[in-house]
Amino acid sequence: MANMSLQKTPMPEQKPEVRAHNFQEVTTGYTEEMAINEALRCLNCKNMPCVAGCPVNVHIPEFISLVKEGNFEGAYQVINRSSSLPAVCGRVCPQETQCESKCVRGIKGEPVGIGRLERFVADWHNMHSSETPKTAPSNGHRVAVVGSGPSGLTCAGDLAKAGFKVTVFEALHTAGGVLVYGIPEFRLPKAIVQQEVDNLKAMGVDIETNMIIGKTLTIDDLFEQGYEAVFIGSGAGLPNFMGIPGESLKGVYSANEFLTRSNLMKAYRDNPVTPIMKGGNVAVVGGGNVAMDAARTALRLGAENVYIVYRRSMEELPARREEVEHAMEEGIQFMLLNNPVEILGYNNPDDKRDPRNGTVTGMRCIRMELGEPDERGRRRPVPVEGNEFVLDVDTVVMSIGTSPNPLIKSTTTGLDVNKRGGIIVEEGTGATTRDCVYAGGDAVTGAATVISAMGAGKIAAKAIAERLGEIKS
Numbered sequence: 001m002a003n004m005s006l007q008k009t010p011m012p013e014q015k016p017e018v019r020a021h022n023f024q025e026v027t028t029g030y031t032e033e034m035a036i037n038e039a040l041r042c043l044n045c046k047n048m049p050c051v052a053g054c055p056v057n058v059h060i061p062e063f064i065s066l067v068k069e070g071n072f073e074g075a076y077q078v079i080n081r082s083s084s085l086p087a088v089c090g091r092v093c094p095q096e097t098q099c100e101s102k103c104v105r106g107i108k109g110e111p112v113g114i115g116r117l118e119r120f121v122a123d124w125h126n127m128h129s130s131e132t133p134k135t136a137p138s139n140g141h142r143v144a145v146v147g148s149g150p151s152g153l154t155c156a157g158d159l160a161k162a163g164f165k166v167t168v169f170e171a172l173h174t175a176g177g178v179l180v181y182g183i184p185e186f187r188l189p190k191a192i193v194q195q196e197v198d199n200l201k202a203m204g205v206d207i208e209t210n211m212i213i214g215k216t217l218t219i220d221d222l223f224e225q226g227y228e229a230v231f232i233g234s235g236a237g238l239p240n241f242m243g244i245p246g247e248s249l250k251g252v253y254s255a256n257e258f259l260t261r262s263n264l265m266k267a268y269r270d271n272p273v274t275p276i277m278k279g280g281n282v283a284v285v286g287g288g289n290v291a292m293d294a295a296r297t298a299l300r301l302g303a304e305n306v307y308i309v310y311r312r313s314m315e316e317l318p319a320r321r322e323e324v325e326h327a328m329e330e331g332i333q334f335m336l337l338n339n340p341v342e343i344l345g346y347n348n349p350d351d352k353r354d355p356r357n358g359t360v361t362g363m364r365c366i367r368m369e370l371g372e373p374d375e376r377g378r379r380r381p382v383p384v385e386g387n388e389f390v391l392d393v394d395t396v397v398m399s400i401g402t403s404p405n406p407l408i409k410s411t412t413t414g415l416d417v418n419k420r421g422g423i424i425v426e427e428g429t430g431a432t433t434r435d436c437v438y439a440g441g442d443a444v445t446g447a448a449t450v451i452s453a454m455g456a457g458k459i460a461a462k463a464i465a466e467r468l469g470e471i472k473s
Contacts, residue, residue: 003041058083087196090121179450229436429460
């Protein structure tokens with residue numbers, strides 16, 4: 001019998017006062033009974049609008065129908081046909097603006113919890129299945145993938161399934177890209193990412209870490225080594241700053257550095273090799289998902305007060321609603337319609353050896369108001385003259401976006417980029433301006449979502465296979 005409740009089946013989660021002090025996953029996932037109950041809310045629409053809202057076109061009504069029947073492994077196999085990272089997507093994809101935004105149940109009430117069901121199915125499979133992926137018969141072709149983030153892993157997985165010999169080159173010492181260095185453990189446990197990486201290895205994909213393409217090897221070197229095509233999924237790891245006074249002070253981080261130190265380098269441990277702030281007051285400048293991650297991480301590291309400083313209002317805040325709500329529940333303070341103009345620091349000219357020299361003591365901000373809409377239709381924030389104040393903080397984290405690193409472009413001939421540094425590609429194939437070189441994800445678009453990067457990896461994998469003659473259009 002259909003479940004006609006207007007609300008999603010609630011997701012179990014840690015209490016805010018508990019989770020704010022640990023790095024364990026905030027939400028604990030559906031039970032089998034909860035998953036079946038939520039699946040029964042799906043109307044199994046014939047035109048399947050939710051599928052059109054998914055960048056990798058998961059057959060959503062089909063997998064949900066199997067959940068209704070309690071066939072969780074069958075549901076996983078349906079998802080796995082389209083998505084290489086279901087346990088990841090079920091946790092970090094913005095379903096509310098993609099598949100769930102198209103759900104008919106959302107017209108009157110809440111849409112079906114598609115993301116929650118995807119997570120449940122993936123977790124159930126990982127807990128109950130002992131079968132490992134198999135290596136496909138070789139087709140004799142070799143492809144290099146640069147970067148082991150969501151676009152690179154997806155491209156590698158799809159090519160491996162088609163029989164290609166794939167090698168993934170990762171600059172860091174651990175594979176996973178932004179999934180391991182950017183997204184905190186409390187949102188995406190790293191064991192889940194490692195399991196996805198291990199699945200690729202079982203399929204025959206080689207992963208080489210500590211390989212900086214553009215330094216250790218160039219794109220030209222890869223072709224000379226016998227690779228017939230290259231996919232660039234190197235992400236957007238170059239942080240942006242505001243250009244205001246004081247950004248070079250000790251205690252000012254980019255969100256990339258701050259999260260990498262915590263997530264990848266485990267700086268939250270006692271006596272870490274890579275230190276990070278602990279305690280004090282922290283300001284995070286920005287309003288996206290990365291800003292929420294940085295703020296919530298700072299709280300778990302022991303900060304006394306954590307402020308989100310954002311120049312627009314709550315309506316314009318780009319972060320997912322769920323992440324904003326979790327941050328508020330945990331005690332993050334939102335200072336909206338405010339913008340930093342200077343970071344203040346301690347300076348003792350009489351004692352050059354004073355360890356406090358050059359450290360953050362506060363941040364000067366100015367209050368803002370919303371004016372006329374900009375080119376994207378958002379009302380432009382403008383300063384309210386004479387309305388400045390100093391926020392008492394010891395640490396500032398800049399989370400105002402990232403750009404693609406220029407290293408690959410500067411060491412590769414024939415590769416065109418746009419004014420933002422993104423690699424220019426052909427729509428529908430991911431082909432760059434250099435023959436047999438493809439690109440996708442944040443290296444093309446700048447910082448975007450995990451699922452959109454995965455979609456770009458799938459598109460490029462199909463185009464590479466066609467280019468090398470394995471798939472006939």
